[in-house]
Amino acid sequence: MLLQLRKNAIAMLSILMAFSFTCLNSTQAAAADGSEILKQVDRNLQPDAYEMYRKLINVEPDGSKKEFVLYSVKKGQDKMAALFLSPASEKGRATLRIGENMWLYIPNVGRPIRITSLQSVVGGVFNNSDILRLDYSAEYNAENLAEEGDSYVLDLKAKTTAIAYDRLKMIVDKKTVLPTTIECYAASGMLIKTLYYKKPKDFGDGLIRPSVLETDSPLYKGYKSVMIYAKIKKKELADEVFTLNYLSKVDELR
Amino acid sequence: MSSARSCIFFSFLGLLAWFSVFIFSTCRADEEFSFNLDEFEKKPLDWGGYVELKWNHAKINRDSVFLQLNPADDSDSSLDQYSGTLQFDGSYNLKSSTFNWLAQASASHDDLGWYDVADVFEAYASLRPTPLATISLGKKSYKWGKGYAWNPVGFLNRTKDPNNPEESLEGFITAEADLVKSFTGDLQTVALTTVALPVVEHINEDFGETYNVDLAAKLYLLYKDTDIDFLILLGNSQSERFGFDFSKNLATNFEIHGELAYIPNQKQVTLQEDGSLLRGEESALSSLLGIRYLSESDVTSIVEYYHNGSGYSEEEMGNFYQLLAEGNAQFTTAGLNDQLNTARELSLQGYGRPQPGRDYLYARITQKDPFDILYLTPGITTIYNLRDESISLSPEVAYTGVTNWEFRLRYTYLEGNSLTEFGEKLNSSKLELRIRYFF
Numbered sequence: 001m002l003l004q005l006r007k008n009a010i011a012m013l014s015i016l017m018a019f020s021f022t023c024l025n026s027t028q029a030a031a032a033d034g035s036e037i038l039k040q041v042d043r044n045l046q047p048d049a050y051e052m053y054r055k056l057i058n059v060e061p062d063g064s065k066k067e068f069v070l071y072s073v074k075k076g077q078d079k080m081a082a083l084f085l086s087p088a089s090e091k092g093r094a095t096l097r098i099g100e101n102m103w104l105y106i107p108n109v110g111r112p113i114r115i116t117s118l119q120s121v122v123g124g125v126f127n128n129s130d131i132l133r134l135d136y137s138a139e140y141n142a143e144n145l146a147e148e149g150d151s152y153v154l155d156l157k158a159k160t161t162a163i164a165y166d167r168l169k170m171i172v173d174k175k176t177v178l179p180t181t182i183e184c185y186a187a188s189g190m191l192i193k194t195l196y197y198k199k200p201k202d203f204g205d206g207l208i209r210p211s212v213l214e215t216d217s218p219l220y221k222g223y224k225s226v227m228i229y230a231k232i233k234k235k236e237l238a239d240e241v242f243t244l245n246y247l248s249k250v251d252e253l254r
Numbered sequence: 255m256s257s258a259r260s261c262i263f264f265s266f267l268g269l270l271a272w273f274s275v276f277i278f279s280t281c282r283a284d285e286e287f288s289f290n291l292d293e294f295e296k297k298p299l300d301w302g303g304y305v306e307l308k309w310n311h312a313k314i315n316r317d318s319v320f321l322q323l324n325p326a327d328d329s330d331s332s333l334d335q336y337s338g339t340l341q342f343d344g345s346y347n348l349k350s351s352t353f354n355w356l357a358q359a360s361a362s363h364d365d366l367g368w369y370d371v372a373d374v375f376e377a378y379a380s381l382r383p384t385p386l387a388t389i390s391l392g393k394k395s396y397k398w399g400k401g402y403a404w405n406p407v408g409f410l411n412r413t414k415d416p417n418n419p420e421e422s423l424e425g426f427i428t429a430e431a432d433l434v435k436s437f438t439g440d441l442q443t444v445a446l447t448t449v450a451l452p453v454v455e456h457i458n459e460d461f462g463e464t465y466n467v468d469l470a471a472k473l474y475l476l477y478k479d480t481d482i483d484f485l486i487l488l489g490n491s492q493s494e495r496f497g498f499d500f501s502k503n504l505a506t507n508f509e510i511h512g513e514l515a516y517i518p519n520q521k522q523v524t525l526q527e528d529g530s531l532l533r534g535e536e537s538a539l540s541s542l543l544g545i546r547y548l549s550e551s552d553v554t555s556i557v558e559y560y561h562n563g564s565g566y567s568e569e570e571m572g573n574f575y576q577l578l579a580e581g582n583a584q585f586t587t588a589g590l591n592d593q594l595n596t597a598r599e600l601s602l603q604g605y606g607r608p609q610p611g612r613d614y615l616y617a618r619i620t621q622k623d624p625f626d627i628l629y630l631t632p633g634i635t636t637i638y639n640l641r642d643e644s645i646s647l648s649p650e651v652a653y654t655g656v657t658n659w660e661f662r663l664r665y666t667y668l669e670g671n672s673l674t675e676f677g678e679k680l681n682s683s684k685l686e687l688r689i690r691y692f693f
Contacts, residue, residue: 245474
């Protein structure tokens with residue numbers, strides 16, 4: 001009797017271990033697949049080093065709008081600079097991001113000051129980390145991958161606490177491997193905002209990607225912000241372009 | 255209010271009303287999102303600027319010891335001032351060289367008359383053979399340091415107004431070389447800026463003693479996500495000075511910064527208790543420590559502590575205010591102005607500079623988009639003299655929701671006992687309305 005019980009216990013333990021091992025393997029496999037998909041999303045959204053023109057539009061509940069035009073340059077996974085070309089009240093302002101370090105240069109102030117990813121230099125729903133967005137794979141690990149019809153659903157977790165959003169739920173179109181919707185969550189689990197990628201466009205040089213990014217937020221009920229991409233082009237850039245000394249001179253790159 | 259003042263005031267209000275109607279009738283035009291890139295094509299000539307209208311209503315502190323030093327009407331208890339400013343800036347770009355300029359002209363009117371001033375704040379040419387090096391020559395404004403309200407390491411900076419630290423300031427004529435190099439690893443950037451600043455007749459005369467060339471340098475490092483500067487000023491126009499500053503984000507919503515400046519031989523004129531002047535040199539160590547914090551409800555707080563090593567103690571400032579008080583009495587009773595003239599001289603030699611005391615606390619708290627009103631920013635700024643316990647409080651509200659327009663209403667209240675910094679200011683309170691249109 002005792003022997004039989006021991007045999008059963010060993011058999012049960014073996015089954016449990018086998019099940020755990022299978023689950024662990026499948027989670028790791030999903031994460032590995034998720035990481036690959038995330039890297040592919042980054043490659044499909046932008047070249048490694050490029051220049052870009054964007055328009056940001058903040059729309060208020062009554063329909064009134066405020067527009068900003070930015071010229072941006074990016075190199076590698078963690079360097080990006082953006083210069084305001086319009087409106088006149090913002091013209092000449094420039095922001096720089098190196099990893100999680102962010103600075104804002106205001107011509108009148110005449111020197112860069114450190115800013116944080118959660119602030120917004122333009123007001124509205126887009127914050128600084130949205131405007132100076134690095135590669136998703138540079139900031140997030142894919143923790144889970146699921147499939148829903150024509151889409152992948154990626155659960156992403158921030159690599160450090162310095163990232164603006166703790167978790168992302170990214171819906172990726174299987175065919176184009178481009179994001180369609182991204183939900184951004186705080187560490188508390190609260191939904192901060194939702195990003196919608198729309199209107200795919202051929203930017204040339206083999207780059208076909210969404211040309212419009214819209215966002216709304218339960219924290220800004222009735223408000224909407226839109227980003228329109230007009231030009232994304234590969235560009236050779238020196239590392240020294242992404243330094244504080246160069247911030248006042250970004251316009252010379254155009 | 256006299257009829258002339260009433261006329262100007264109501265004209266100003268009328269102008270404001272016209273602006274409001276014009277702005278709100280144009281900003282709500284509904285249209286589809288569009289982006290015509292041709293409008294933003296790069297052109298060699300680029301220019302912009304702003305036009306500003308400002309109205310000030312100041313309540314005169316009739317008990318201020320500075321009253322006799324300033325030409326105010328004896329009977330006035332308040333002063334209204336209307337001013338207009340034009341700032342014009344731009345650049346002309348040709349291959350790797352650029353010419354930059356920034357000029358400002360302003361005119362103002364108050365009960366005592368008209369004033370106008372025009373100046374070129376910046377006009378310099380720069381050449382950039384590679385992204386690693388820039389050489390520039392001409393009049394250029396420097397803003398060294400990490401502090402928001404004060405910059406003890408700003409050896410080439412003009413003194414800024416802590417209540418308006420983001421305003422343009424006039425530069426100095428210099429020759430500058432700037433080298434920068436990026437790396438991978440803990441040390442991400444190294445940059446060296448060297449500046450030669452000549453001080454001769456009609457050139458940089460207000461920097462220091464004439465017929466000298468001062469040299470300044472700033473070594474910048476981005477090391478382990480921390481901005482670090484080492485600064486030095488050598489020459490005979492001003493005494494030598496050495497500095498260090500840093501800035502770092504400790505969290506996504508929390509930044510810390512600081513400055514340390516050492517002047518081994520600071521020239522100082524000090525008024526003694528017996529009324530005599532002591533001229534000498536002494537070492538001065540100044541420091542600043544500050545934080546910037548963003549709360550979950552979008553409230554930004556900037557708090558800075560400033561120790562001004564070359565500032566005057568409470569007792570020394572008291573001696574100066576006492577001299578002014580005695581000078582006022584001497585002028586009133588005997589018509590003599592010997593003591594007032596001495597006070598005027600001392601005012602120019604250090605006692606009259608902004609925040610001449612030793613220890614200050616600065617705080618600026620702003621709330622972005624309260625009540626879901628986009629582009630509205632109410633805030634409050636305070637400067638507290640820790641030695642004499644006098645204080646300046648400035649609540650304000652700013653609105654930037656109309657493209658290229660900026661509106662700011664600010665009230666400043668000064669409080670302090672007699673013979674204290676803010677208790678003796680010429681104004682006891684001030685209401686200011688500022689409107690800017692950017693082009």
